[in-house]
Amino acid sequence: MSRLGVLLWRDLRAAGGLSRRLHDSVGRTAPPALPLERSEVPESSNYGIRPLYMDVQATTRLDPRVLDAMLPYLTSLYGNPHSRTHAYGWETEEAVEAARKQVADLIGADSREIVFTSGATESNNMAIKGVARFYKAKKSHVITTQIEHKCVLDSCRALESEGMDITYLPVGKNGIINLEELESAMRPETSLVSVMTVNNEIGVRQPVEEIGQMCRSRKIFFHTDAAQAVGKVPVDVNAMTVDLMSISGHKFYGPKGIGALYVRRRPRVRLEPIMSGGGQERGMRSGTLPAPLLVGLGAACELAGREMEYDHAHVSAMSERLVKGLTSRLDHVVRNGDERQTYPGCVNLSFAYVEGESLLMAMKDVALSSGSACTSASLEPSYVLRAVGADEDLAHSSIRFGIGRFTTEEEVDFTMDRCVASVNHLREMSPLYEMVKEGIDIKSIQWSQH
Amino acid sequence: MAYLQRLGVPLRRVAMQSRVFAASYHEKVIDHYENPRNVGSMNKEDSDVGTGLVGAPACGDVMKLQIRVDGDGKIVDAKFKTFGCGSAIASSSLATEWVKGKTLDDAGEIKNTTIAKELSLPPVKLHCSMLAEDAIKAALKDYKGKQDKMESTC
Numbered sequence: 001m002s003r004l005g006v007l008l009w010r011d012l013r014a015a016g017g018l019s020r021r022l023h024d025s026v027g028r029t030a031p032p033a034l035p036l037e038r039s040e041v042p043e044s045s046n047y048g049i050r051p052l053y054m055d056v057q058a059t060t061r062l063d064p065r066v067l068d069a070m071l072p073y074l075t076s077l078y079g080n081p082h083s084r085t086h087a088y089g090w091e092t093e094e095a096v097e098a099a100r101k102q103v104a105d106l107i108g109a110d111s112r113e114i115v116f117t118s119g120a121t122e123s124n125n126m127a128i129k130g131v132a133r134f135y136k137a138k139k140s141h142v143i144t145t146q147i148e149h150k151c152v153l154d155s156c157r158a159l160e161s162e163g164m165d166i167t168y169l170p171v172g173k174n175g176i177i178n179l180e181e182l183e184s185a186m187r188p189e190t191s192l193v194s195v196m197t198v199n200n201e202i203g204v205r206q207p208v209e210e211i212g213q214m215c216r217s218r219k220i221f222f223h224t225d226a227a228q229a230v231g232k233v234p235v236d237v238n239a240m241t242v243d244l245m246s247i248s249g250h251k252f253y254g255p256k257g258i259g260a261l262y263v264r265r266r267p268r269v270r271l272e273p274i275m276s277g278g279g280q281e282r283g284m285r286s287g288t289l290p291a292p293l294l295v296g297l298g299a300a301c302e303l304a305g306r307e308m309e310y311d312h313a314h315v316s317a318m319s320e321r322l323v324k325g326l327t328s329r330l331d332h333v334v335r336n337g338d339e340r341q342t343y344p345g346c347v348n349l350s351f352a353y354v355e356g357e358s359l360l361m362a363m364k365d366v367a368l369s370s371g372s373a374c375t376s377a378s379l380e381p382s383y384v385l386r387a388v389g390a391d392e393d394l395a396h397s398s399i400r401f402g403i404g405r406f407t408t409e410e411e412v413d414f415t416m417d418r419c420v421a422s423v424n425h426l427r428e429m430s431p432l433y434e435m436v437k438e439g440i441d442i443k444s445i446q447w448s449q450h
Numbered sequence: 451m452a453y454l455q456r457l458g459v460p461l462r463r464v465a466m467q468s469r470v471f472a473a474s475y476h477e478k479v480i481d482h483y484e485n486p487r488n489v490g491s492m493n494k495e496d497s498d499v500g501t502g503l504v505g506a507p508a509c510g511d512v513m514k515l516q517i518r519v520d521g522d523g524k525i526v527d528a529k530f531k532t533f534g535c536g537s538a539i540a541s542s543s544l545a546t547e548w549v550k551g552k553t554l555d556d557a558g559e560i561k562n563t564t565i566a567k568e569l570s571l572p573p574v575k576l577h578c579s580m581l582a583e584d585a586i587k588a589a590l591k592d593y594k595g596k597q598d599k600m601e602s603t604c
Contacts (some may be wrong), residue, residue, distance in 0.1 A: 355533055361480070376591045392510075
């Protein structure tokens with residue numbers, strides 16, 4: 001295993017992140033000292049150079065320590081954790097329960113309240129559809145926001161077609177919901193409120209503690225999609241008075257294809273399962289538990305719990321560097337989402353008069369994401385930006401920068417330099433910028449729509 | 451690539467590669483962005499200049515295409531500026547290349563399908579080529595309008 005470990009460390013170094021972090025390891029002996037000059041990153045044969053990865057909201061790389069934890073269960077310990085009659089089952093079941101405890105500890109829950117799923121999408125589906133359907137007879141109203149993840153919105157739409165009533169709360173210009181509006185939307189027949197903790201596009205953090213209190217006092221269940229928050233900011237299900245919480249493994253350096261749903265036991269939350277089968281996970285989610293993925297998720301949780309303060313300080317510093325660097329060297333830059341009540345690792349900026357997809361093409365050496373219509377198959381600009389009230393042309397000009405545990409200062413500086421150069425180049429090519437320079441008010445022009 | 455040399459930032463072997471990572475871009479689209487031809491502006495008050503401004507910022511696509519026409523009705527110069535995605539930039543850039551040297555009537559014959567084929571635009575980007583065709587037509591219309599006005603005042 002150590003040989004593989006060495007390869008991983010070196011690969012990660014070359015990708016530019018780990019030199020400062022070698023001393024933190026998961027209770028193992030320190031990894032072997034490696035030469036400090038960077039080795040070559042293998043080039044993909046089809047696509048040329050590998051870009052810098054600045055899209056951590058989309059997914060994160062596996063922390064090598066997580067892979068270390070997973071490997072035995074991908075190689076020799078391959079038993080089904082539900083096999084009760086032999087050692088293969090017993091050893092994997094032990095690992096699964098240990099992982100369950102690690103997940104529970106990170107969010108302040110009890111092991112028995114964790115249900116493993118295939119990811120946050122499934123967790124969201126389970127929470128929303130499961131709870132709403134279970135209590136459908138007496139309560140048929142659900143409240144959510146307009147900036148939730150698509151899986152939440154689509155689950156609500158599915159409930160609507162089943163005859164339930166859904167309220168989609170609007171958000172303010174800073175992306176945060178209005179608590180008075182939420183209160184007035186609550187009715188006696190409301191069974192569930194679903195508000196995400198940290199938004200994946202603009203990074204804003206909703207006031208979940210207050211929402212939790214409001215829901216508890218009215219005996220309404222509170223679900224939060226914490227996929228972008230868990231492992232990055234402190235999350236405690238009791239401090240937040242949360243009844244259901246969705247967790248996604250691959251958002252905080254864990255494996256893809258695994259997630260969890262926290263389901264509170266006191267007061268008891270009942271839900272109708274989506275997956276029928278052998279009754280695993282207390283009947284809430286049938287299916288063989290993927291031991292390697294679970295062990296990975298557990299390891300990721302433990303690491304996150306230990307290193308959260310360090311990571312947060314690092315990410316905040318890098319984020320400030322990026323934002324200050326860009327706003328000081330470019331004008332007409334708008335930050336989407338609140339500046340303070342936000343997760344610093346998600347920076348969404350609109351560069352006026354420059355279209356997002358062309359900027360991404362210009363910055364091809366950095367992997368980023370945009371809210372522009374041209375980057376979506378449906379040609380619709382991001383609904384989150386629209387809900388936040390961004391002008392339509394600014395919605396087309398938005399870029400999301402993601403900063404994570406392994407992002408280095410050099411990567412941030414490179415991204416900044418490329419961004420400034422590309423934006424200036426594209427503004428030279430932009431008729432809108434030309435008009436603005438001439439003093440024409442773009443909003444006053446009659447455009448030929450088509 | 452001139453880009454990176456201008457930046458002067460020491461990078462990990464990024465500078466030498468000329469191939470691009472984006473799987474869905476055709477090389478020609480990239481080329482129009484990296485080596486732009488005919489980006490710029492002409493004075494739209496000039497009597498021999500026709501300006502076409504099409505699209506809308508709300509749609510994420512705005513193209514400005516300008517042509518300069520000589521006394522024989524031939525387009526001698528063309529310039530463009532575009533707010534839009536890579537395919538939009540490439541479509542309008544290609545449009546300026548193609549109208550140069552053509553008569554007004556021939557320029558009006560340029561079809562969006564030919565532009566799309568030349569750049570191998572995927573179906574989702576076909577509207578960029580349509581906008582480029584609209585931009586050409588708008589520039590021609592503007593020029594003709596100016597000529598008609600001049601004739602009527604003479």
